[in-house]
Amino acid sequence: MKKIVLIEDNDDLRENTAEILTLAGFEVLTAPDGKAGVELALSQKPDLVICDILMPVLDGHGVLHLLSRNPETAAIPFIFLTAKAERSDFRKGMEMGADDYLTKPFDDIELLNAIETRLRKATQRNNTGSSQETIAELINQFPTQEFSRKSFVFREAQHPKGVYYIHSGKVKCSQANEQGKELITAIYDAGEFFGITDLLQTGPYTTSAIAMEKSVICLIPTEQFLSAIFANRELTRQLFKEMSGDVKSREERLLKLAYDSVRKRIAQALAELAEKTGGNSGEPVPIVISREDLSHLAGTATETVIRTLSDFKDEGLIGLSGSKITVFQPEKLWKMRN
Amino acid sequence: MKKIVLIEDNDDLRENTAEILTLAGFEVLTAPDGKAGVELALSQKPDLVICDILMPVLDGHGVLHLLSRNPETAAIPFIFLTAKAERSDFRKGMEMGADDYLTKPFDDIELLNAIETRLRKATQRNNTGSSQETIAELINQFPTQEFSRKSFVFREAQHPKGVYYIHSGKVKCSQANEQGKELITAIYDAGEFFGITDLLQTGPYTTSAIAMEKSVICLIPTEQFLSAIFANRELTRQLFKEMSGDVKSREERLLKLAYDSVRKRIAQALAELAEKTGGNSGEPVPIVISREDLSHLAGTATETVIRTLSDFKDEGLIGLSGSKITVFQPEKLWKMRN
DNA sequence: CGTTATATTGAAACATCTCAAGGAGGGTGG
DNA sequence: CCACCCTCCTTGAGATGTTTCAATATAACG
Numbered sequence: 001m002k003k004i005v006l007i008e009d010n011d012d013l014r015e016n017t018a019e020i021l022t023l024a025g026f027e028v029l030t031a032p033d034g035k036a037g038v039e040l041a042l043s044q045k046p047d048l049v050i051c052d053i054l055m056p057v058l059d060g061h062g063v064l065h066l067l068s069r070n071p072e073t074a075a076i077p078f079i080f081l082t083a084k085a086e087r088s089d090f091r092k093g094m095e096m097g098a099d100d101y102l103t104k105p106f107d108d109i110e111l112l113n114a115i116e117t118r119l120r121k122a123t124q125r126n127n128t129g130s131s132q133e134t135i136a137e138l139i140n141q142f143p144t145q146e147f148s149r150k151s152f153v154f155r156e157a158q159h160p161k162g163v164y165y166i167h168s169g170k171v172k173c174s175q176a177n178e179q180g181k182e183l184i185t186a187i188y189d190a191g192e193f194f195g196i197t198d199l200l201q202t203g204p205y206t207t208s209a210i211a212m213e214k215s216v217i218c219l220i221p222t223e224q225f226l227s228a229i230f231a232n233r234e235l236t237r238q239l240f241k242e243m244s245g246d247v248k249s250r251e252e253r254l255l256k257l258a259y260d261s262v263r264k265r266i267a268q269a270l271a272e273l274a275e276k277t278g279g280n281s282g283e284p285v286p287i288v289i290s291r292e293d294l295s296h297l298a299g300t301a302t303e304t305v306i307r308t309l310s311d312f313k314d315e316g317l318i319g320l321s322g323s324k325i326t327v328f329q330p331e332k333l334w335k336m337r338n
Numbered sequence: 339m340k341k342i343v344l345i346e347d348n349d350d351l352r353e354n355t356a357e358i359l360t361l362a363g364f365e366v367l368t369a370p371d372g373k374a375g376v377e378l379a380l381s382q383k384p385d386l387v388i389c390d391i392l393m394p395v396l397d398g399h400g401v402l403h404l405l406s407r408n409p410e411t412a413a414i415p416f417i418f419l420t421a422k423a424e425r426s427d428f429r430k431g432m433e434m435g436a437d438d439y440l441t442k443p444f445d446d447i448e449l450l451n452a453i454e455t456r457l458r459k460a461t462q463r464n465n466t467g468s469s470q471e472t473i474a475e476l477i478n479q480f481p482t483q484e485f486s487r488k489s490f491v492f493r494e495a496q497h498p499k500g501v502y503y504i505h506s507g508k509v510k511c512s513q514a515n516e517q518g519k520e521l522i523t524a525i526y527d528a529g530e531f532f533g534i535t536d537l538l539q540t541g542p543y544t545t546s547a548i549a550m551e552k553s554v555i556c557l558i559p560t561e562q563f564l565s566a567i568f569a570n571r572e573l574t575r576q577l578f579k580e581m582s583g584d585v586k587s588r589e590e591r592l593l594k595l596a597y598d599s600v601r602k603r604i605a606q607a608l609a610e611l612a613e614k615t616g617g618n619s620g621e622p623v624p625i626v627i628s629r630e631d632l633s634h635l636a637g638t639a640t641e642t643v644i645r646t647l648s649d650f651k652d653e654g655l656i657g658l659s660g661s662k663i664t665v666f667q668p669e670k671l672w673k674m675r676n
Numbered sequence: 677c678g679t680t681a682t683a684t685t686g687a688a689a690c691a692t693c694t695c696a697a698g699g700a701g702g703g704t705g706g
Numbered sequence: 707c708c709a710c711c712c713t714c715c716t717t718g719a720g721a722t723g724t725t726t727c728a729a730t731a732t733a734a735c736g
Contacts (some may be wrong), residue, residue, distance in 0.1 A: 068462075071569055072565065072569075074462050074463075075462070075463050075569075087441070091448055091451075091452075094438050094439075094452065094455065095451045095452065095455050096455070097455055097458070097459055099437070100432050101432075103425070110429055113429075113433045114429075114432065114433065117432065117433050117434070117435055120435070121435055124406075124412050124413065125412075125413050125463060175589060175590075175593050176593075177593055177594070177597050177598065179597070179676075181596070181597040183592060183593045183596045183597065185589045185592060185593075196582065197582040197585045197586055198582075198586075199582075200578050200579050200582035201579070201582055201583060201586060206586065206589075206590075207589070229578075230571060230574070231409065233568060236568070236574060239578070240538050240567075240577070240578075240581070241538050241539070243578070243581045243582065243585065244534070244535040244536075244537075244538035244539055244581065245539060246585050247535045247581065247584050247585055247588060248535055248536075248539060248544060250585060250588035250589060250592060251513060251523045251544070251545070251588060252513075252544075253592055254521060254523060254588060254591055254592055254595060254637070255513050255514075255515055255521045255523075256515070257592060257595040257596055257637070258519070258521045258595055258637030258638075259515050259517070259519040259521065259637065260515065299592070299595070299596030299597065300596075338517075
């Protein structure tokens with residue numbers, strides 16, 4: 001429910017107007033003079049302020065001036081409601097930064113229309129359509145490309161052109177050290193974006209992205225992606241959250257790589273893969289991943305992965321048949337001791 | 339230079355007005371009718387649109403309607419400029435979403451004031467003051483607290499109350515695994531924020547923050563921090579960049595931890611510390627850090643750190659005296675082979 | 677100036693990697 | 707349909723880097 005602060009010294013007019021607004025479905029907070037009105041607006045952060053000009057204590061111009069000065073209230077739509085109908089009065093009000101100027105007497109429709117208009121504009125400014133819509137619009141705007149298994153989406157040292165979105169398939173992002181040893185830093189599935197981190201940094205990719213299976217992917221050019229982010233507050237929030245999640249998950253992996261045994265690391269890698277593929281259904285989850293990729297994920301040698309997997313098999317935690325690994329008891333894998 | 343689109347069918351008025359605006363330092367693009375005006379606005383994305391109402395081909399209401407519908411132009415301030423001075427005309431214009439309504443005849447000052455006002459409001463909406471100012475305002479708004487060496491700023495499993503800013507001192511953030519082995523995930527110096535990642539995630543801290551020396555720190559409550567971020571586009575950009583940098587640096591450390599020898603990891607940790615403390619001056623840089631903290635940074639045992647350090651000393655790369663480590667040749671440390 | 681925290685050294689235990697060689701499966705062409 | 711190849715998986719055994727435990731030396735602090 002939208003919150004409106006109404007500042008008006010005439011008791012009758014204030015009560016009447018408040019009633020109309022309440023009937024129209026707004027939450028109305030009233031103040032009988034400018035000073036009280038400013039305090040109310042600062043504390044309540046309403047969605048809109050309606051204010052008389054001629055008032056005791058602090059007049060409407062003063063109210064607007066004070067609210068404009070405070071970053072927290074500067075963006076709130078402000079409507080003057082006044083008997084001063086002279087052109088010069090109107091100009092002064094607008095020049096001070098009011099968003100509309102209603103002269104008394106006004107009828108209810110005029111008032112409600114004026115409010116609706118300003119609320120609509122304010123909403124539009126913060127949020128150009130809903131988040132979901134924007135993402136859908138964004139990704140469907142650009143042509144898709146098909147990548148076959150093992151082909152590069154982008155390579156280390158290339159320059160980022162934008163962000164990638166996976167329509168279908170699966171992509172691994174990996175880095176290699178000087179000796180050519182590879183570590184998979186992330187695996188992305190259908191419906192996810194990747195390449196954001198490198199985009200926001202200056203300079204070329206430090207990561208390579210390779211399709212793990214046949215994948216359909218589109219590229220959203222830098223400009224469009226950035227303007228979409230900044231145009232949409234909800235998208236900004238979401239992206240912040242995802243990035244902080246990325247930081248956290250990498251920190252967790254750091255901790256594991258530093259002090260956990262290979263056995264434990266492989267167990268966790270499997271558990272994570274199982275979770276990503278099958279959810280927490282409790283059912284056995286089949287995972288298809290090469291021993292090599294698994295070793296790159298756990299940061300170990302392929303042979304060690306193989307030995308550890310056969311241990312897990314002997315212990316009844318997983319089943320093996322070729323490249324397919326079936327996870328029977330994800331919980332036990334999570335809680336693996338060294 | 340601010341760009342203004344002026345749509346007016348009367349040739350004299352259009353030319354005159356354009357001249358005034360040009361003299362006032364604006365870049366002016368003109369269109370003689372609504373259709374041309376809309377095309378111009380869509381292609382040029384001006385900072386403000388001034389538009390007559392009574393025009394051939396497409397009238398001012400139509401122009402406003404079309405521009406409002408397009409997310410790319412909806413937020414551009416729109417001023418009507420018209421001979422229709424009736425109250426009902428004025429109301430209609432405002433209800434359609436115009437930001438101001440100037441009636442002819444108007445004088446130059448009125449026009450320029452109206453433009454200034456709307457541009458100012460538009461700027462204010464996107465950017466509440468400059469980034470630097472906002473940060474300074476933000477951090478000085480909250481009381482500081484002094485933390486002595488080795489005291490906790492926050493602990494794992496506590497709930498985040500906000501973001502911390504270091505006025506002076508140094509703080510390490512670390513995580514521990516089940517066996518109590520600790521890994522330092524980041525070290526923050528004076529002038530830096532920390533605790534952002536955990537704030538943006540739901541749930542308690544997964545990290546502990548401990549002062550490495552006597553430090554003066556303030557806490558910016560969640561609400562204020564978030565509203566500052568969203569109020570200020572420049573701050574958003576900066577934060578995105580920093581977070582993607584965080585992700586990247588952690589990925590680099592993952593790679594090192596996975597495949598590099600302890601020797602190399604310690605060398606890099608030293609080089610990074612040296613860079614952070616002394617810059618790239620080429621001068622020997624004295625670092626004060628305990629062997630234990632260094633081991634937590636490199637993800638290894640304290641004894642190993644000690645042995646490696648004395649190797650480095652024998653090789654003339656560093657100097658040792660108690661807890662003080664002097665880095666002579668940071669470049670050689672960076673390029674250390676296994 | 678004693679007391680505690682931190683740094684150092686040695687030697688054995690251990691996990692993991694590396695190298696090397698063999699085996700299973702899956703697809704392709706004759 | 708079989709032989710062939712290539713890729714991926716598997717197993718063994720020695721080499722190696724790192725940790726751990728334990729004992730001692732040195733520095734830091736009130």
